[in-house]
Amino acid sequence: MVRKSFVALLLVGVLAIGAAPGDTLFSPLGQVYQLIHDYYYRADKISDSTLLHGAIRGVVESLGDPYSTFFTPEEYQSWEESLSGEYSGVGIEITLRDGRITVVAPFPGTPAEAGGIRPGDWIQAVDGELTEGWTLEKASSHIRGPEGTVVVLTVQHDDGTVEEIPLVRQKIQIESVCSEYRAEEKVGYVQILRFDFDTPGLLGRALFSFPLQDLAGIVIDLRNNPGGILSAAVESASYFVDRGPIVRVQGPSFGERTYSSRGNSVPNIPVAIMVNEGTASAAEIMAGAIQDHSMGILVGRPTFGKGLVQEIVMRLPDGGAIKLTTGEYFTPLGRTVHDVGLTPEILVERTEGEEGDPELEAALAWIRDGAPIPVGAGR
CATH class of the missing domain: 3.90.226.10 (2-enoyl-CoA Hydratase; Chain A, domain 1)
Known part of the structure; x- marks a missing residue:
């Protein structure tokens, strides 16, 4: 585990980038970190990296911008893989529009296209779990998965019809x-x-x-x-x-x-x-x-x-x-x-x-x- 004092300093330092010298606006974060370790009854079960990631994610999500994101190491690796045009999933690009997980487009020749996913579809649920309040990264991580497994997307089309669409994940290789x-x-x-x-x-x-x-x-x-x-x-x-x-x-x-x-x-x-x-x-x-x-x-x-x-x-x-x-x-x-x-x-x-x-x-x-x-x- 990373030393507590280092994580506390890093947490405050990361979130106070650009603050004026002597500015104590973010100093309570370091105090909260210490209070958790002193008083939380399961503090020994919480890793320092979990606390650090949670604090940073919270600050970024407070922007209310669906395209601004904190990536954990695993999420960042997955995101970089998607840029290479090869990953395991169903082959859709999604965005957040009016707070809804919305399909930008299905890629040709993918399970999403074959299953009837359309641009503009609102993904209401993934495997029965409602997507209200989800980030794009959470939606992407739930939709992707091991090749050969099934994910069920509940979508509302532009005409108002709601459909449950089971899709079998496969290796997505996109020749651009x-x-x-x-x-x-x-x-x-x-x-x-x-x-x-x-x-x-x-x-x-x-x-x-x-x-x-x-x-x-x-x-x-x-x-x-x-x-x-x-x-x-x-x-x-x-x-x-x-x-x-x-x-x-x-x-x-x-x-x-x-x-x-x-x-x-x-x-x-x-x-x-x-x-x-x-x-x-x-x-x-x-x-x-x-x-x-x-x-x-x-x-x-x-x-x-x-x-x-x-x-x-x-x-x-x-x-x-x-x-x-x-x-x-x-x-x-x-x-x-x-x-x-x-x-x-x-x-x-x-x-x-x-x-x-x-x-x-x-x-x-x-x-x-x-x-x-x-x-x-x-x-």
């Missing part, structure tokens, strides 16, 4: 970029499922596999893309955006940061970006940049609207970490994305049970028609 050349239309189709560290390289490989000089257009599918790493979105958008800003980020610790393109490497040919209510975060960065620079249009339905940026701001000696929302991002033209989303130039409403792919058909039709820029909707 898929592509094909549609020779009959002379169109390159690229689907980006999420923005990982390897996404820009995979996107470049896909784009340059097409006969670029002969293309009539490119379709980028960002539907149900829940986002990922900001830098990956900036690099990906840079393939299409001429020199200029990709995204502007504002935060109290750094003021304003502008992430810019160094000049596009793909010829200026028509680009249609397919989006929907599951398009979020980093995917909205790429879509918004291409839309604002008039390098392409958006086709589909309004996007999710997550315009916040998170960073790991601290690593604890035991392997834990603190992730905070450090800023809000805006499109190159200064448009707000958070809780607003992006509106496509070509709106395509999908009806229940509709066959085919109406968004893709609309994108291809736009390219066939000579890629006219519709007036009014997108900006």
Whole structure:
């Protein structure tokens, strides 16, 4: 066990970062720590790391921000594994919206998609346990689990129907970029499922596999893309955006940061970006940049609207970490994305049970028609 005096000092020090010299605002935390060891009847059963983690978690949760999180060492390791695109679970991205555990998007080819989980679903319970008051990390840890085991999600769909959906967990391996050349239309189709560290390289490989000089257009599918790493979105958008800003980020610790393109490497040919209510975060960065620079249009339905940026701001000696929302991002033209989303130039409403792919058909039709820029909707 870590020495008590060290843990008490670390606990107060961690929570008093930025306090003025002599400031005693957080000194009661050290006193509480000592009182627990002196008076709590089962103090010998409580580890110092449990007390430290509980105090830090409480402070972070008091922010009321669903995206700011304290990770235990185990939680942080699991989170990092999810960024690699491989983990054991059901294949959904979740967020907190109005206090509810909400599905951003199920990933294609996963148990969640096959089981009928949809963007916007409210997960009311996991294995019968109500999710009211849960953090994202608690929800994620309950939904993930050993491969081959079953988790039952009770979800409420947008139409108000409630359904219990049993899902068998499996190894989730997400190849972030898929592509094909549609020779009959002379169109390159690229689907980006999420923005990982390897996404820009995979996107470049896909784009340059097409006969670029002969293309009539490119379709980028960002539907149900829940986002990922900001830098990956900036690099990906840079393939299409001429020199200029990709995204502007504002935060109290750094003021304003502008992430810019160094000049596009793909010829200026028509680009249609397919989006929907599951398009979020980093995917909205790429879509918004291409839309604002008039390098392409958006086709589909309004996007999710997550315009916040998170960073790991601290690593604890035991392997834990603190992730905070450090800023809000805006499109190159200064448009707000958070809780607003992006509106496509070509709106395509999908009806229940509709066959085919109406968004893709609309994108291809736009390219066939000579890629006219519709007036009014997108900006």
